[in-house]
Amino acid sequence: MQKLFAFLLISFSVTAIAADIEIKLIIENHRFQPEIVNVPVGQKVKLLIENRDATPEEFESHSLNREKVIPGKSTGTVYIGPLAAGSYPFVGEFNDKTAKGVIVAK
Amino acid sequence: MFATSLIIFREVLEAALVIGIVAAATRGIPARGRWLFGGAILGLVGSAIIAASMGAIAQFADGIGQELFNACILGAAVLMLAWHSMWMASRGQAMSLEARSLGSAIRGGQQSLSVLLVVVAIAVLREGAETVLFLYGISITGSSSLFEMIGGGVLGLAGGATAGLALYMGLLRIPVRWFFSVISLLILLLAAGMASQAARFLVQADLLPSLRSPLWDFSSVMPNESPIGAVLHGLIGYDAHPAGMQVLFYLTVAIAIAVGTHWAKSRTIRANNRK
Numbered sequence: 001m002q003k004l005f006a007f008l009l010i011s012f013s014v015t016a017i018a019a020d021i022e023i024k025l026i027i028e029n030h031r032f033q034p035e036i037v038n039v040p041v042g043q044k045v046k047l048l049i050e051n052r053d054a055t056p057e058e059f060e061s062h063s064l065n066r067e068k069v070i071p072g073k074s075t076g077t078v079y080i081g082p083l084a085a086g087s088y089p090f091v092g093e094f095n096d097k098t099a100k101g102v103i104v105a106k
Numbered sequence: 107m108f109a110t111s112l113i114i115f116r117e118v119l120e121a122a123l124v125i126g127i128v129a130a131a132t133r134g135i136p137a138r139g140r141w142l143f144g145g146a147i148l149g150l151v152g153s154a155i156i157a158a159s160m161g162a163i164a165q166f167a168d169g170i171g172q173e174l175f176n177a178c179i180l181g182a183a184v185l186m187l188a189w190h191s192m193w194m195a196s197r198g199q200a201m202s203l204e205a206r207s208l209g210s211a212i213r214g215g216q217q218s219l220s221v222l223l224v225v226v227a228i229a230v231l232r233e234g235a236e237t238v239l240f241l242y243g244i245s246i247t248g249s250s251s252l253f254e255m256i257g258g259g260v261l262g263l264a265g266g267a268t269a270g271l272a273l274y275m276g277l278l279r280i281p282v283r284w285f286f287s288v289i290s291l292l293i294l295l296l297a298a299g300m301a302s303q304a305a306r307f308l309v310q311a312d313l314l315p316s317l318r319s320p321l322w323d324f325s326s327v328m329p330n331e332s333p334i335g336a337v338l339h340g341l342i343g344y345d346a347h348p349a350g351m352q353v354l355f356y357l358t359v360a361i362a363i364a365v366g367t368h369w370a371k372s373r374t375i376r377a378n379n380r381k
Binding site for chain 1: 311330349
């Protein structure tokens with residue numbers, strides 16, 4: 001229990017110290033821009049997803065374990081990482097034929 | 107139409123599985139149909155309201171309103187399910203005793219139904235709001251015809267409902283002496299799975315640390331989006347690559363409910379021995 005508590009405490013302080021990297025992602029005409037997003041390994045990233053379409057979109061990534069509805073004409077925030085090196089695909093679930101992208105951690 | 111129905115099916119599936127379990131758990135309680143139906147209707151009405159106010163919810167609390175909202179309703183469902191587990195543990199004992207306890211068990215049944223009504227409403231609400239937004243999106247872009255939209259919707263809904271019904275029918279075939287134990291276990295795992303999802307939303311909003319993410323990765327063996335993965339996700343909260351915080355929430359809730367039901371059961375036995 002004590003170990004767990006210490007672990008929690010350390011994780012919290014690490015979370016507090018690490019400065020967030022902000023990356024902007026735009027949804028327009030049911031496509032993501034950019035479609036390839038490079039992020040550093042091992043760091044938490046704040047994704048700001050701006051939906052310029054009038055329709056809602058759902059940012060979804062199975063490999064990142066994230067899902068979030070971004071209403072039309074608005075911006076949503078999704079925190080991801082710290083990630084291990086690799087590719088993490090994501091889609092806009094409501095328009096998954098066109099809205100596709102990948103986050104590359106390296 | 108097929109693509110539309112597939113998305114609707116995915117959204118409906120989870121709610122249908124929850125309803126299947128709840129329907130089995132309320133077996134034998136009078137007027138349960140009305141309560142479960144009421145829960146589903148309440149959830150649908152709620153979905154429309156949530157979908158319409160999604161813009162406001164999303165902007166709330168620096169853009170993490172959606173995560174807070176999801177985590178809160180999941181938390182409420184976990185509490186309801188926990189309460190129900192304890193209630194069922196004492197009722198299972200009461201029912202095996204003399205006939206006069208049966209009257210009180212049925213009276214208590216109404217109480218249990220009101221709690222499960224909320225669980226059903228929440229299950230429908232969660233997936234329902236997304237479905238409404240999705241249908242709204244395709245209806246205003248006109249990317250698919252009305253026929254496609256309605257056809258896809260009906261097909262997806264029918265698919266999800268079939269899965270829920272199949273689960274319900276399967277559960278009813280369990281011999282009576284194991285029935286309560288199986289249902290209790292399913293409700294415990296359902297609640298733990300919801301707690302893990304709540305944790306995921308809180309990590310996504312950066313309100314909780316992830317405690318190593320992912321803690322493990324089974325996505326090459328059974329990914330979340332595979333048919334079995336999706337069903338297990340809805341039933342027991344399966345996640346191919348959970349964050350450590352999710353696993354912590356899952357275990358905490360599972361253990362708390364197990365201890366709580368054990369306590370409720372032994373208390374009932376003691377009370378009856380004293381009579």
